[in-house]
Amino acid sequence: MGNLKDAADAIEGITKSVPIYPDLLQPAMQELGKGIHTLAKTVNIALSPISALVWSYDTIKGFIQESLEDKLKNVPRENIISPAPEVAVPTIEALRYLGHKEELREMFSNLLATSMNSEIAKMAHPSFVEIIKQLTSDEAKILKLIKTNNFMPIIDLNRLVEGSSFSIVVKNFTIIQYSIGCEFPELGSSYIENINRLGLIQINNTSLTDKTYYNDLENHIQILSRIKQIEDDGLQYQINKFIYHRTSFGQKFYNACIKDIT
Known part of the structure; x- marks a missing residue:
């Protein structure tokens, strides 16, 4: 966006500094400037849905809380432990931009639940986070x-x-x-x-x-x-x-x- 604005400002400066051919050059420059601003607006519109898909911390926290309560409901309380940071931190970070994909967020939730059960926590390998990030929702279904x-x-x-x-x-x-x-x-x-x-x-x-x-x-x-x-x-x-x-x-x-x- 900054580059587009700089380009538009530069065009405006050129237009003002060329008074010799106002009828020829200025209209063309003005149209080009409008085109750049229009492109910037189009890019903004195209990117706007992405911002809605990126989960906030509160959204992630709410999902994790509800999901883990369900997944760990039958695990003895004494077996519930804090997840390993090398699993939990990248998982939470990945949920920011993958949480909207049901199949993938379910995998992340299962991985966290596994890492919080002392009897099976060793099964929660940190590399699994990166693997999930490289899967599509369709591939998760196939697996x-x-x-x-x-x-x-x-x-x-x-x-x-x-x-x-x-x-x-x-x-x-x-x-x-x-x-x-x-x-x-x-x-x-x-x-x-x-x-x-x-x-x-x-x-x-x-x-x-x-x-x-x-x-x-x-x-x-x-x-x-x-x-x-x-x-x-x-x-x-x-x-x-x-x-x-x-x-x-x-x-x-x-x-x-x-x-x-x-």
Whole structure:
């Protein structure tokens, strides 16, 4: 905003200092100045909803108080301890700008509750705060359904070219995001890749013995439409079948941040 105002002031100064061509230069400068002020106003309007989403300390305190009372209601009073600062402080800070996302604030609340129960406080690793900050609400929904010993089907769709070479058309395609009501299900592959990057799941280059588990993926409209494009180009395609599952680290994250401790 300061830069925009400085630019507008500079333009006004230039206009006043050029009396030689008042009919030519000044109107153009005035219009440019108006444009900058209009841009500043537009930027302000675009940013205004953000300020409403940033939680105040009182809002955070109220949410934490109510949420923790519910989550710790069945924990013996003698087991309730002060949370470790390395967990509580960054969690509270993150809630300032992520508290409006229900799935993420629930994870933060679970992490705090875990850190306040002396019997399981050691499970509340400080790194979990940073992991939650790197998740979307849709990814949080997906994480609730992925289990350690439950191997989930996933496929790649490749376009075959000359010889044995190929190019990947769709990578890490899954349909779990459609069954749980994700806001942006078309980003399912990106969600899986991010969760895998964070070490919460692992994608294995093996496939399920029962190939019928892949039928819904292979016959999904997204895959069928891409196959048609490949065939329309006179090329062949290949579908590779894989699995993914929760890692042991992902299980620790689940126990501390997702699982209901009550």
